Amino acid sequence: MCAEGVEKLVNNQPQDLKIGGNFEDALRIEVDQANSSPFTTEIEHAAPPKRFSTHSFTCFKRDSDPESHLKHFKSLMILHKTEDALMCKVFAMNLRGAALDWFHTLPSGSISSFKELTYVFTKKYTSYQTIKKNLGYLFNVHKKSDESLRDNIKRFKAERANIVGCDDQIASSAFKRWLPTECELYRELTISPPQTLIEVFATAEHYALWDDDQIAAKKADQVAKQACKENGMRISQPHEGALAIESYIKFTIPIHQILAQVKDMPWLKKPSPLQGNLTKKDTRRYCRFHEGYGHYTNDCFAWKRHLEDLVRDGHCMEFISRRAIQQIKDCDATNNEPLRKKPYGSTRS
Known part of the structure; x- marks a missing residue:
C-alpha cells in the first residue's frame, strides 16, 4: 500500500473511535485494536536476524522533532537498513506515551513497509519539527552591546554548529560581520585577514584575553572609585596571591x-x-x-x-x-x- 493510501485509510477510521458511540461497541473495538497490529502479516511474521541485539535508542514521546528522531534511529540501524520488517518492529518498540497510543490507533495491517511507517509518523508529528536556521541567519545576528568578546565567540560557535552546510569560508565572513566596526578585532580581521577559520578563532581568542582584562580592570576601577568616595581612603590590600x-x-x-x-x-x-x-x-x-x-x-x-x-x-x-x-x-x-x-x-x- 502506498503512503497516500495509508493516510486515506487512517482518515477513514470508524467514527465511533473519534466521537464515542455505543460504550460496548467502543470497548470491543479498543480490545480488538490492542490485540491487532498496524503491520501486515508479512512484517509481523518476519523473524529477526541472528545475533541481533536491541540498541540503546532514545524513545519518542511526541514532544521532540520527528525528523531528528528518525535520523537517530536510522544511524543506529545502519547495518540493518535493508531489513524492512526489522526496521518497522524496532521503531515501534521505541515509541512511548502518546506516540505509542497513536501507533495503536493505526488500522490493522495498514503498514507494509518502513517507508509507509515513516510517512504517517512524520505527518502526524509535523508540528513538532524544528525549523532549521539557514546561512542568512548567521549573517543577521550581531554582537550584543553588553556581551563580552569571549561570550560572543562562544555564541557564534554554537549558532554555526546548528546550521547545516556552513563551510569555513562562510563562517569566517559571518564572524567578522558579527563584530561592531569599531571593535579592534574587526580592524585586525580587515587589515590582516587570517587564511583559515582556525586562525580566525585563534586571533579572536587573543583579543578575548585582552577584553577579559579590560572588563576586570573596569570593574576594579568602579570598586576603587566607590571606595575612595565613601571611605576617603584606599581599599585595604589583600594578601599576596x-x-x-x-x-x-x-x-x-x-x-x-x-x-x-x-x-x-x-x-x-x-x-x-x-x-x-x-x-x-x-x-x-x-x-x-x-x-x-x-x-x-x-x-x-x-x-x-x-x-x-x-x-x-x-x-x-x-x-x-x-x-x-x-x-x-x-x-x-x-x-x-x-x-x-x-x-x-x-x-x-
Whole structure:
C-alpha cells in the first residue's frame, strides 16, 4: 500500500473511535485494536536476524522533532537498513506515551513497509519539527552591546554548529560581520585577514584575553572609585596571591605583558618568595613575578601593587591612559597622600 493510501485509510477510521458511540461497541473495538497490529502479516511474521541485539535508542514521546528522531534511529540501524520488517518492529518498540497510543490507533495491517511507517509518523508529528536556521541567519545576528568578546565567540560557535552546510569560508565572513566596526578585532580581521577559520578563532581568542582584562580592570576601577568616595581612603590590600582586581589603575594591556617588557629594568623589585607548602600548590598556575606556582601572573596582587607604585614613581606610564593618570591624582588628593619622588607623567627610567 502506498503512503497516500495509508493516510486515506487512517482518515477513514470508524467514527465511533473519534466521537464515542455505543460504550460496548467502543470497548470491543479498543480490545480488538490492542490485540491487532498496524503491520501486515508479512512484517509481523518476519523473524529477526541472528545475533541481533536491541540498541540503546532514545524513545519518542511526541514532544521532540520527528525528523531528528528518525535520523537517530536510522544511524543506529545502519547495518540493518535493508531489513524492512526489522526496521518497522524496532521503531515501534521505541515509541512511548502518546506516540505509542497513536501507533495503536493505526488500522490493522495498514503498514507494509518502513517507508509507509515513516510517512504517517512524520505527518502526524509535523508540528513538532524544528525549523532549521539557514546561512542568512548567521549573517543577521550581531554582537550584543553588553556581551563580552569571549561570550560572543562562544555564541557564534554554537549558532554555526546548528546550521547545516556552513563551510569555513562562510563562517569566517559571518564572524567578522558579527563584530561592531569599531571593535579592534574587526580592524585586525580587515587589515590582516587570517587564511583559515582556525586562525580566525585563534586571533579572536587573543583579543578575548585582552577584553577579559579590560572588563576586570573596569570593574576594579568602579570598586576603587566607590571606595575612595565613601571611605576617603584606599581599599585595604589583600594578601599576596589574591586576585588583582581591587585597584583603580586601568592598564592598556594585560599586566603579565607589562612584566615581560620591564622584567630587566633596574627599578623593578623582586618580590618575597611565595609562602606555603610547595607540594600543595597548583602547578597549572604559574606567576612570572614570583617565579613560582600557585596563581597566574594576571592574578598576582603583589605585582599589581608594585606596578601601581612604579606608576607613581613615573615608570610604566606608557601602559596607562591619561584618564587613569588623572584618577590617580584625584584619589591621592582625596587620601592626602604625599607626592612621590617623580612627577606624574614622567617617562624617566
